[in-house]
Amino acid sequence: MSSSSPSRTHSWASFDGEGSGAPSPAPMSSGGSGGSSSSLVSSDASLTPFIKDRVIDGKAVAKTIQGEIASEVSRLKDRYGRVPGLAVVIVGARKDSQTYVRMKKKACADVGIASFEKCLPDTVSQEELLKFVRDFNSDKSVHGILVQLPLPKHIDESAVLAEISIEKDVDGFHPLNIGRLCMKGREPLFIPCTPFGCMQLLERNNIKIKGANAVVVGRSNIVGLPAAMLLLKRDASVTIVHSATQDMASIVRRADIVIAAAGKTELIKKEWLKPGCVVIDVGTNGVEDKTKKTGYRLVGDVDFAGAKQVAAAVTPVPGGVGPMTIAMLLQNTLEGGKRDIEGTGSSSSSSSQPGWKKRAISLARTVAAAAVGAWLAGGRGK
Numbered sequence: 075m076s077s078s079s080p081s082r083t084h085s086w087a088s089f090d091g092e093g094s095g096a097p098s099p100a101p102m103s104s105g106g107s108g109g110s111s112s113s114l115v116s117s118d119a120s121l122t123p124f125i126k127d128r129v130i131d132g133k134a135v136a137k138t139i140q141g142e143i144a145s146e147v148s149r150l151k152d153r154y155g156r157v158p159g160l161a162v163v164i165v166g167a168r169k170d171s172q173t174y175v176r177m178k179k180k181a182c183a184d185v186g187i188a189s190f191e192k193c194l195p196d197t198v199s200q201e202e203l204l205k206f207v208r209d210f211n212s213d214k215s216v217h218g219i220l221v222q223l224p225l226p227k228h229i230d231e232s233a234v235l236a237e238i239s240i241e242k243d244v245d246g247f248h249p250l251n252i253g254r255l256c257m258k259g260r261e262p263l264f265i266p267c268t269p270f271g272c273m274q275l276l277e278r279n280n281i282k283i284k285g286a287n288a289v290v291v292g293r294s295n296i297v298g299l300p301a302a303m304l305l306l307k308r309d310a311s312v313t314i315v316h317s318a319t320q321d322m323a324s325i326v327r328r329a330d331i332v333i334a335a336a337g338k339t340e341l342i343k344k345e346w347l348k349p350g351c352v353v354i355d356v357g358t359n360g361v362e363d364k365t366k367k368t369g370y371r372l373v374g375d376v377d378f379a380g381a382k383q384v385a386a387a388v389t390p391v392p393g394g395v396g397p398m399t400i401a402m403l404l405q406n407t408l409e410g411g412k413r414d415i416e417g418t419g420s421s422s423s424s425s426s427q428p429g430w431k432k433r434a435i436s437l438a439r440t441v442a443a444a445a446v447g448a449w450l451a452g453g454r455g456k
């Protein structure tokens with residue numbers, strides 16, 4: 075199924091944990107089970123500022139958010155003479171990774187966030203790579219560390235990600251962040267960028283999440299699972315479907331909100347969609363296209379043209395979730411920077427505690443994290 079993808083195949087699929095053999099979903103029985111279709115998307119255009127002709131303009135949402143970030147960064151700079159910093163570690167010479175990293179650096183520059191890059195050859199040893207992560211962990215001007223995935227085979231990805239200090243885990247991939255994300259009444263330090271971006275696309279267009287039937291296609295740690303948890307936190311009824319799901323089509327057909335994160339080119343067809351639903355397409359699959367100078371073009375996990383005919387709103391690829399991933403990376407880096415620079419320990423959205431209490435919690439967290447770090451380091455016999 076993924077055979078048509080040229081060099082730039084990985085998209086989210088290779089770290090989706092789904093393997094390549096998704097079952098062929100059964101074709102839809104006629105008609106479909108409709109259900110109530112009181113719309114989740116307002117007919118008042120002022121409430122859906124980023125939706126035009128049923129297409130959600132992710133680029134425009136990202137631009138708005140980046141504007142907000144830029145003004146926060148300049149406020150920090152004026153007031154404290156410091157700006158947030160993002161460190162990106164890239165291993166090897168994958169074309170796609172280089173493209174993404176270049177985009178991230180440019181986005182940092184656009185909003186005034188400092189960026190630091192470490193390019194390592196794909197022959198780098200795990201120990202050397204860990205050393206660079208540790209250096210960034212202790213670098214005061216770095217508030218976010220991103221190790222570009224996927225990593226070469228000889229490197230243990232989870233060991234590298236676990237080395238990133240939780241205070242700087244702007245990808246939100248640390249198990250403690252994911253654990254908190256999954257728990258009622260708890261907040262992670264960082265929300266994984268892509269699912270965070272999906273939620274922003276819904277929220278900034280006032281799409282009703284509470285009580286909606288949401289179906290997430292794909293269960294990766296990076297997208298599917300956290301997206302499902304975020305929807306649940308916003309009171310959706312959530313179903314996750316994946317490569318072992320039977321009759322995926324009929325489950326998707328019940329969804330008011332579909333998040334497609336399977337990493338399979340145009341897996342989701344028009345007939346799978348309930349009329350009036352909202353579709354967020356996370357897929358970025360490269361398919362061969364000789365007419366492009368790069369030799370490929372990007373296609374989502376959803377048949378976009380078909381979806382546009384039945385859905386109330388759908389994200390395009392490119393120009394949908396992709397730019398949001400980068401915007402939320404900047405948002406997380408800003409958040410990390412603010413916690414350090416302003417001494418606010420908890421995420422601003424998570425509590426209404428007074429400043430002194432936040433700072434006390436922050437201090438306690440820092441001390442606890444240092445203690446745990448020292449303990450782990452000792453335990454590993456360093």
Ligand SMILES: Nc1nc(=O)c2c([nH]1)NC[C@@H]1CN(c3ccc(C(=O)N[C@@H](CCC(=O)O)C(=O)O)cc3)C=[N+]21
Nearest residue numbers: 174220221222223224245358392393394396397399400
């Ligand atoms: N540690 C880590 N964190 C990541 O967040 C991470 C990663 N590793 N590895 C690779 C994936 C992929 N990813 C994308 C970011 C932006 C676009 C994006 O902006 N795409 C544009 C198109 C870009 C183009 O034309 O090539 C769009 O959809 O409009 C896509 C994909 C982040 N990833």
